[in-house]
Amino acid sequence: MDAPNKEFALAGSLEELKVKGRLVVHGSHRPILVIYDRGRVYALDNRCPHMGFPLERGSVEDGILTCHWHHARFDLESGCTFDLWADDVPICPVEVRNGDVWVKTTFGHADPAAHWHQRLADGLAHDLGLVIAKAVHGQLAADVPLANIVRQVALFGAQNRDGWGVGLTILTALANLLPVLPEEEAYLALFHGARRVAADCDGEAPRRERTPLGSRPDPAALKRWLRRWTRVRHREAAERTLLTAIAAGLSPAVLADALLAAETERAFADTGHSLDFINKAFECLDLIGWEHAAVVLPTVVGQMVAARGAEESTAWRQPVDLVALCDEAASQLPELFAAGRGAHGWSDHAALARELLGDDPSRIVDALKAAIRAGAAPADLSRSLAYGAALRVARFGNANEHADWETAHHVFTYANAVNQMLTRIGTADIDGHVTAVRGILHGAMALYLTRYLNVPPARIPGEGGEHLDDLPADAETIRAALLDAFDRQRQVDLAARLVARHLTLGHSPQALIATLASAVLREDAGFHAYQMLEAGVRQFTVWGEADEGRHILIAVARYLAAHSPTERAALQTADIARRLMRGGELHQEAGAS
Numbered sequence: 001m002d003a004p005n006k007e008f009a010l011a012g013s014l015e016e017l018k019v020k021g022r023l024v025v026h027g028s029h030r031p032i033l034v035i036y037d038r039g040r041v042y043a044l045d046n047r048c049p050h051m052g053f054p055l056e057r058g059s060v061e062d063g064i065l066t067c068h069w070h071h072a073r074f075d076l077e078s079g080c081t082f083d084l085w086a087d088d089v090p091i092c093p094v095e096v097r098n099g100d101v102w103v104k105t106t107f108g109h110a111d112p113a114a115h116w117h118q119r120l121a122d123g124l125a126h127d128l129g130l131v132i133a134k135a136v137h138g139q140l141a142a143d144v145p146l147a148n149i150v151r152q153v154a155l156f157g158a159q160n161r162d163g164w165g166v167g168l169t170i171l172t173a174l175a176n177l178l179p180v181l182p183e184e185e186a187y188l189a190l191f192h193g194a195r196r197v198a199a200d201c202d203g204e205a206p207r208r209e210r211t212p213l214g215s216r217p218d219p220a221a222l223k224r225w226l227r228r229w230t231r232v233r234h235r236e237a238a239e240r241t242l243l244t245a246i247a248a249g250l251s252p253a254v255l256a257d258a259l260l261a262a263e264t265e266r267a268f269a270d271t272g273h274s275l276d277f278i279n280k281a282f283e284c285l286d287l288i289g290w291e292h293a294a295v296v297l298p299t300v301v302g303q304m305v306a307a308r309g310a311e312e313s314t315a316w317r318q319p320v321d322l323v324a325l326c327d328e329a330a331s332q333l334p335e336l337f338a339a340g341r342g343a344h345g346w347s348d349h350a351a352l353a354r355e356l357l358g359d360d361p362s363r364i365v366d367a368l369k370a371a372i373r374a375g376a377a378p379a380d381l382s383r384s385l386a387y388g389a390a391l392r393v394a395r396f397g398n399a400n401e402h403a404d405w406e407t408a409h410h411v412f413t414y415a416n417a418v419n420q421m422l423t424r425i426g427t428a429d430i431d432g433h434v435t436a437v438r439g440i441l442h443g444a445m446a447l448y449l450t451r452y453l454n455v456p457p458a459r460i461p462g463e464g465g466e467h468l469d470d471l472p473a474d475a476e477t478i479r480a481a482l483l484d485a486f487d488r489q490r491q492v493d494l495a496a497r498l499v500a501r502h503l504t505l506g507h508s509p510q511a512l513i514a515t516l517a518s519a520v521l522r523e524d525a526g527f528h529a530y531q532m533l534e535a536g537v538r539q540f541t542v543w544g545e546a547d548e549g550r551h552i553l554i555a556v557a558r559y560l561a562a563h564s565p566t567e568r569a570a571l572q573t574a575d576i577a578r579r580l581m582r583g584g585e586l587h588q589e590a591g592a593s
């Protein structure tokens with residue numbers, strides 16, 4: 001029996017369909033449900049778009065098909081769902097020829113990229129995890145560039161809540177990691193980023209647009225104003241000033257300097273999150289294009305002006321006034337950098353990092369001053385700070401309270417953000433940029449205050465001639481053992497040893513990083529885990545494969561091991577979506593029973 005063309009398959013005779021009410025067409029294609037209802041024939045994907053339950057086992061009434069698993073309801077004619085969480089069921093053309101029913105076995109859309117773009121918009125708007133997962137998968141299958149998907153989600157997030165949130169930070173952190181991720185992991189990364197942005201925006205009022213000033217003040221005035229409005233917590237004024245700077249076409253480096261100067265009007269504000277969010281907004285624009293600066297950058301201003309600075313905290317005032325120490329050092333920065341201007345080739349990054357881990361705040365500040373006089377640039381100092389903060393995590397004592405992991409984490413991600421911002425700002429106009437260097441002083445004091453986390457310090461595996469010969473030597477076996485360690489609670493030290501083993505044997509750090517990313521992406525990871533992973537990879541890139549790079553990845557692995565495993569519910573959603581999109585039958589056994 002020949003088909004009208006090879007895209008069509010015979011479902012059966014119309015008489016048979018009328019008698020049975022429904023038929024299922026199996027083949028190499030996805031199973032197709034053909035339904036006869038009130039004189040018309042319909043054909044749909046037999047797998048419920050929610051979780052794949054066979055729709056042939058559902059019921060039809062008044063043109064509505066109801067799945068009997070979670071009772072999602074669908075318009076029989078269009079496949080559109082009445083229950084948004086379930087998603088629409090794909091339909092396919094059906095033809096009745098000479099008393100036989102033929103169905104087209106290929107599902108698809110005339111413009112898949114446009115279709116899945118719209119579905120992602122729907123999923124984001126209604127915070128529908130399964131729809132988001134399918135739409136991301138669909139866009140990837142349609143060869144939509146990764147940056148386009150990131151852009152769609154980022155702009156949605158920037159416009160649909162009043163300010164930058166953790167979702168946009170997670171999206172940006174994961175998007176930064178996309179180049180080191182295999183294809184399957186890229187899908188997971190984008191899904192996690194998008195679902196967290198959608199969750200952030202769920203129930204929130206959209207952001208209100210502000211406009212730039214009508215004038216074009218010079219960059220120095222705009223920077224002064226931004227600092228002034230931040231000090232007095234005048235959000236509207238700060239946003240209009242920033243929008244004016246963007247409209248004037250100021251470069252990302254100049255904008256970064258202005259925002260970092262304003263941000264550091266307060267010390268270590270909101271335990272470093274405010275500055276980290278600013279840095280992430282810049283990185284987001286690097287990913288999606290600076291033409292979106294006026295949409296994205298102002299989202300950080302609300303938190304920046306409202307943030308609580310550490311100067312309001314007792315620990316920063318008693319028994320040593322760390323804020324006064326920072327203020328005094330900050331006032332000396334212009335002359336310190338002037339003194340260091342003739343010096344070149346400063347490279348004592350690791351040695352400075354160890355001085356920053358000292359227990360005398362005055363000596364810590366003195367070490368920073370000495371480094372500046374010796375020619376260290378702001379990016380050099382912040383690189384040392386980030387490594388020192390990573391060592392704090394790498395040596396985090398297991399006797400500490402679990403919540404203290406976050407204390408160590410905050411300093412590290414803050415230090416990484418300061419390093420990224422100061423690297424972006426550069427040294428072209430160091431005299432004009434010294435204000436932003438206050439971020440290093442604040443970070444150094446935050447690091448000092450966390451010294452108790454290393455009492456006693458955890459041993460860094462591989463140090464002091466320690467051999468790790470009890471561990472496997474083969475690279476893949478080590479990485480499998482690492483993932484296995486993340487499957488169990490309290491495997492902090494084992495994870496650190498495996499990372500040390502992998503790197504000291506000279507195995508690929510990129511493969512190890514991909515494994516760490518995979519470990520995070522399969523979890524219902526907390527906001528900090530994404531930050532930790534991405535900041536660690538950034539700093540590993542800065543420091544390279546020497547001891548320092550190894551210590552940084554050990555810090556990442558220890559933190560992740562302390563927060564694994566989780567329920568992995570999001571991974572299950574992503575997996576269901578992937579299998580539905582690939583056309584597999586998820587519940588054949590249920591259908592056969």
Ligand code: FES
Nearest residue numbers: 048050051067070
């Ligand atoms: S409603 Fe159909 S599988 Fe859940």
